[in-house]
Amino acid sequence: MKNFILLAEGVEGASPTGSWIMIIAQVAILGLLLYFMMIRPQKKQQKQMETLLSTLGKGDSVLTSSGFYGVVIDVMEEVVIVEFGNNKNCRIPMKKSAVVEIEKAKTE
Template structure:
């Protein structure tokens, strides 16, 4: 007698829930990515835009290039920054990164 016939079993039916679990997992990954990556970046961009729109004469600022200065004049697209005595630079508002008082406050 051949015992291999008894060891042979029927294959389990294919699971149909596999597609749904894959879609649920992909949805969860997207939700986690949104809350940990996309949403904080949008919040930072809003804060930076608010800061750039509130620039005023006399504010101490830092440019993207690392130049420290004081705002002398504010226009629609650019600001005039004094970096030394009688040395003024016209800088695009988009390249103003921070207020130097924020850095001084963080250092204390």
Template structure:
């Protein structure tokens, strides 16, 4: 019985000496799939958000990441001044603006 096991185990080793590059193909495929499923959509989303921030202007109604609703009263390079109530203005970093609710035409 042991002779049969040794004979069968030796038959499976005849495939050695293949292309070593073939070992890396599955790993490369996994990275490609991760790129198109995770990284690429995130980059598109980030570009869209940057475009949204660059188009902010006075009168736009926005929501910040902290949940503040306000109207843009001034937009500078990196800072946006939001009017959140009568006589209440708050300066926030432009990147803190999450979405634009209503654009002023």
């Protein structure tokens, strides 16, 4: 109990600049925590998605963000033409970013 009283007395006589240093240190620690817990994993996931989309090719089976499965017919810079269902007339151009999963075409 005496230790706590001594600590409390020491805090009263502390300089006000010490408290500012502690606040700055806490904000810096929170900033680093935010970076390593949220921003860094998001950038890592974004990089994985970019490499996934760069491997997209003709004949690959894809899952779109809207939940449709289809086969890639043509790949352009930002647009992919996807054929949906058994009906070969259903070809829809979509952005590459709408593709969520890719299953590579089997080479025979």
